[in-house]
Amino acid sequence: MTEPNDGKVEELLKQSIRPVNHELQGDLWPKMLGRLQERRTAMPWFDWVLLAALALWLCLAPGTIPLLLYHL
Amino acid sequence: MPVLEQPAELLEQFALGDLGAFETLFREFEDEVFRWIVRIVRDPGVAEDLTIETFWRIYRAHARFDPKRSFGAWARRIATNVALDHVKIARPEVALPDDSPGPILPDAAVQRDIRERVAAAFSQLPAKLRVAATLALVEKQPYKEIADCLGISVGAVKLRVFRALRLLRKSLKQQGIEP
Numbered sequence: 001m002t003e004p005n006d007g008k009v010e011e012l013l014k015q016s017i018r019p020v021n022h023e024l025q026g027d028l029w030p031k032m033l034g035r036l037q038e039r040r041t042a043m044p045w046f047d048w049v050l051l052a053a054l055a056l057w058l059c060l061a062p063g064t065i066p067l068l069l070y071h072l
Numbered sequence: 073m074p075v076l077e078q079p080a081e082l083l084e085q086f087a088l089g090d091l092g093a094f095e096t097l098f099r100e101f102e103d104e105v106f107r108w109i110v111r112i113v114r115d116p117g118v119a120e121d122l123t124i125e126t127f128w129r130i131y132r133a134h135a136r137f138d139p140k141r142s143f144g145a146w147a148r149r150i151a152t153n154v155a156l157d158h159v160k161i162a163r164p165e166v167a168l169p170d171d172s173p174g175p176i177l178p179d180a181a182v183q184r185d186i187r188e189r190v191a192a193a194f195s196q197l198p199a200k201l202r203v204a205a206t207l208a209l210v211e212k213q214p215y216k217e218i219a220d221c222l223g224i225s226v227g228a229v230k231l232r233v234f235r236a237l238r239l240l241r242k243s244l245k246q247q248g249i250e251p
Contacts, residue, residue, distance in 0.1 A: 006241070009241045010209050012186070012187075012244075013205070013210065014209060014210055016191040016194065017206065018114070020110055021110075021116055022110055022111070023103075024106040025116070027102075028102050028120060029098060029099060031124050032098060032127055032128075036128075
């Protein structure tokens with residue numbers, strides 16, 4: 001499956017890709033916690049759609065407001 | 073990446089959505105997930121962000137986690153997907169150099185120029201091939217481990233590496249570089 005000069009290409013590739021530091025600098029938990037809190041407070045898009053639909057409904061049919069309040 | 077065994081109780085708590093259990097697992101695995109991602113994306117800053125993204129996906133998917141299975145292997149699989157998604161959309165960091173012959177350069181400069189051209193040509197390869205070749209050839213990760221993380225067979229990993237080398241050789245040939 002390999003050709004003789006595949007090894008040379010491989011060697012050239014290894015020389016050309018710069019090494020990277022594999023060690024993690026510091027603790028990522030505070031960032032993670034921030035991300036979790038940020039997402040918890042964010043309202044999902046479908047909630048906004050429901051809210052918009054409700055507002056539209058109430059504008060179009062204000063007579064249903066007492067009915068809605070009664071059911072709440 | 074060594075797969076550490078976690079107490080069954082901790083994994084069950086995590087699967088139920090317990091934040092404390094998640095924190096314990098996060099602290100246990102953040103280094104390993106980061107190391108795996110940085111091997112793929114080659115940028116520690118980006119790897120940190122992707123580690124957070126990986127654990128965010130892990131946390132969201134807690135209900136789908138089977139506590140009888142290895143958390144480490146699951147996390148590594150998600151990390152690989154996150155890193156691969158990034159590699160697919162990230163723009164190559166180096167542009168492919170002009171094919172036209174430039175001025176005659178001294179030997180060290182020629183070598184540097186060749187390395188830059190190889191890196192540029194490699195960055196133009198399809199993300200899937202690049203990731204397989206980086207992990208297998210540059211990072212010397214076992215084929216079995218790469219296959220598990222990518223969710224493909226060992227044969228498929230070897231094929232991707234082979235195709236990556238072929239495409240790279242073709243690209244270099246077009247630029248007048250004969251390895």
